[in-house]
Amino acid sequence: MKKAILKVIDNFELYICYVTLVVSLVVLFVQVVLRYVFDNATSWSEEVGRYCLIWLIFLGTSFAVKNEAHIRIDAALLIWPKKIRPIILEIGDGIWFLFNLLMVYVSTSYTK
Numbered sequence: 001m002k003k004a005i006l007k008v009i010d011n012f013e014l015y016i017c018y019v020t021l022v023v024s025l026v027v028l029f030v031q032v033v034l035r036y037v038f039d040n041a042t043s044w045s046e047e048v049g050r051y052c053l054i055w056l057i058f059l060g061t062s063f064a065v066k067n068e069a070h071i072r073i074d075a076a077l078l079i080w081p082k083k084i085r086p087i088i089l090e091i092g093d094g095i096w097f098l099f100n101l102l103m104v105y106v107s108t109s110y111t112k
Contacts, residue, residue, distance in 0.1 A: 013059045013063040017056055017063060020055050020059070023048070024049045024052035024056065027045045027049045028046075030042075031045040031049065077089070
């Protein structure tokens with residue numbers, strides 16, 4: 001029982017990603033059907049679909065980083081000797097972190 005609870009807690013982001021993806025797909029499908037078949041559209045469904053996709057991106061990115069599943073060019077890593085690869089990975093993660101800090105800094109000018 002304890003292992004099952006820990007598994008749910010550990011994969012909480014993944015489950016929320018599943019839910020947001022399904023909600024987004026269902027809401028947007030209903031929106032398209034209402035618009036083209038019945039010539040009537042709901043005003044809220046586009047917003048719900050958009051926010052579900054935004055949260056899916058945020059939580060999916062977090063889950064990918066936690067599981068080291070984010071995009072990497074493995075061929076560039078394989079040219080290095082095995083002893084140096086962990087150092088190259090750390091340098092790459094550091095560069096990625098700095099890039100994200102730069103993106104946060106630049107994006108603040110758009111939110112003011």
